[in-house]
Amino acid sequence: MADMVETTASGERSATAQSIRIGFLLAGLAALAVAPLFLYPVFLMKLLCFALFACAFNLLIGYTGLLSFGHAAFFGGAAYFTAHAVKEWHLTPELGILVGVLGAALLGLVIGFFAIRRQGIYFAMITLALAQMFYFFCLQAEFTKGEDGIQGVPRGHFLGLLDLSTSTNMYYFTLAVFLVGLLVIWRFVNSPFGMILKSIRENEQRAVSLGYSVQYYKLGAFVMSAALAGLAGGTKALVFQFATLTDVTWQMSGEVILMTLLGGIGTLIGPVFGAGLVVTLQHYLATSDFPVTIVTGVVFMACVLLFRRGLVGEFYASRLGRRLGFAYRR
Amino acid sequence: MTTIFGIPLAAFLGQLLIGLINGSFYAMLSLGLAVIFGLLRVINFAHGAQYMLGAFVALLLLQYLGVDYWLALAIAPLVVGLFGALVERTMLSRLYDLDPLYGLLFTFGLALTIEGTFRYLYGAAGQPYSVPPALSGGTNLGFMFLPNYRGWVVAVSLVTCLGTWLLIEKTKLGAYLRAATENTVLVQAFGINVPLLLTLTYGFGAALAAFAGVLAAPIYQVSPLMGTNLIIVVFAVVVVGGMGSILGAIVTGYMLGIAEGLTKVFYPEASNIVIFVIMAIVLLLRPAGLFGKDA
DSSP, rough: OOOOHHHOTSOOOOHHHHHHHHHHHHHHHHHHHHHHHHSSSHHHHHHHHHHHHHHHHHHHHHHHHHOSSSSSHHHHHHHHHHHHHHHSSOOHHHHHHHHHHHHHHHHHHHHHHHHHHSOOHHHHHHHHHHHHHHHHHHOOTTTTTTOOOOOOOOOOOETTEOSSSSHHHHHHHHHHHHHHHHHHHHHHTTSSSHHHHHHHHHHHHHHHHOOOHHHHHHHHHHHHHHHHHHHHHHHHHHHTTTBBBBGGGGHHHHHHHHHHHHHHHTTTHHHHHHHHHHHHHHHHHHHHOOOOHHOOOOOOOOHHHHHHTTTHHHHHHSHHHEEEOOOOOO | OEEEETTTTHHHHHHHHHHHHHHHHHHHHHHHHHHHHHOHHHHHOHHHHHHHHHHHHHHHHHIIIIIOOHHHHHHHHHHHHHHHHHHHHTTTTGGTOOHHHHHHHHHHHHHHHHHHHHHHHHHHOOOOOOOGGGGGGEEOOOEEEEEEEHHHHHHHHHHHHHHHHHHHHHHHHHHHHHHHHHHHHHHHHHHHHHHHHHHHHHHHHHHHHHHHHHHHHSSSBOOOTTHHHHHHHHHHHHHHHHHTTTHHHHHHHHHHHHHHHHHHHGGGTTTHHHHHHHHHHHHHHHHTOOOOOOO
């Protein structure tokens, strides 16, 4: 995608922008720490799960330039794996989530293996088609319980010690998962591996000519993104204590694209904002009879037509953003 | 009773016919996608929604104005085509200079909006649309019973596909279109109104989808979600065929429809994933698609 925002690892870093970032980070952490006192914890946990999902998706589109239209397979798939592991195998929550992450990574390896054979628009269509195939698998498979989904998943005790059945404990557990996920993403995009991914996004031919096996790097990024989407999906299954078909539909894949696009593709924090906005919007529309789909669709079109950089990206690129020293790239 | 590979012949032919019907729709829709993509470089995600719109326009015309099937077959594509042209002119045309992915995302949003609106207004449940009296009943072919309407759909879709192919390959307008696909700037320099050509192409593609939608109305139920689930399968068809050639899109559409029908006979559990499996195999063996030119 041509005009994206570059925030991390740009050549020059402004001190003002950096201190704003740190201040913002601290304020954000403080807000998240006290948020359950003011807001409904389940809503917050949902928000965190989707924010992590969007960040995982952004790892692929923002830093490798690959638009996956099938990320629901990893998110919803991991929800099924975790729910099954915890309910049927009686694993502890952390091991259950690990099962979800590994399952999603494996699924990512398979889908990625086929999808990276084509680029751009074809890549999007292939991921969409393969994710739809996974949807049909989930519809028919025994362990997913078909239309009912896996219900009554126990949250269990974290490390056998901390009881997660209370929403406060579960909230801080989810927050910890979210922060760990974000840290992994941050570390990943700033690693040498992440740098090579960016070079592939910028100019694939040149990356090839420099001797990098572009396909391996793409597949690596795809698996990483799938695994992190799985982390979000597995956690969501514990939060809501069920896993259903909703999370593996193409609509869900579209939703995560919207979150990322709305917040800002290629910005580290944008998807968090995007997810926050979309989840909040859905939360309020759920009580009215006005369908969410229409709003989602209109916001989608508006984003593509009017602000392709997303909210955070547009801020970085605005006059104020530039004056404060946020780097951006056309 | 005659059997083929241990399956009763009648059941076999019945599924083959269903496969051929599905294939007709795959062919018409992937043809429209290929025509639009060829010139606009946009993957029209809203193609399924436009197909659904065609069926709905026919249904509403019947319910409110008493317009019958035959007239709807002409009016619905016109209405949806105009709507498509309007969308292209006002919004989609602003995205041509950008990465093609934005076109996909925009049309995805458009599809969601259209579907959401119709779900809001008419509910998610399917509504029946009766077969026109002239085509009701069936014909006994001796070896099987062929419902007349289904035979009609297969025939009309063949004619439509062939007609579109001739229009693009053999007429002057088609020549402009192909030239504009090759080199837009040069064609414009020769004094041909390329923006108009783009609008017409998108409108034509939308009309084609709507035409398929009207044809589908008496076979499948008319519901807001009838299009998008179909379009994902059509995407797989397009990946298998490759978007390089119009004829390739048509042939692949029929082939995969029949493959799906046959799978229903021999291994029903896999029937709704067989097209995706074929897509995966084609990606392994021939990543550019069966008829694809781009590597």
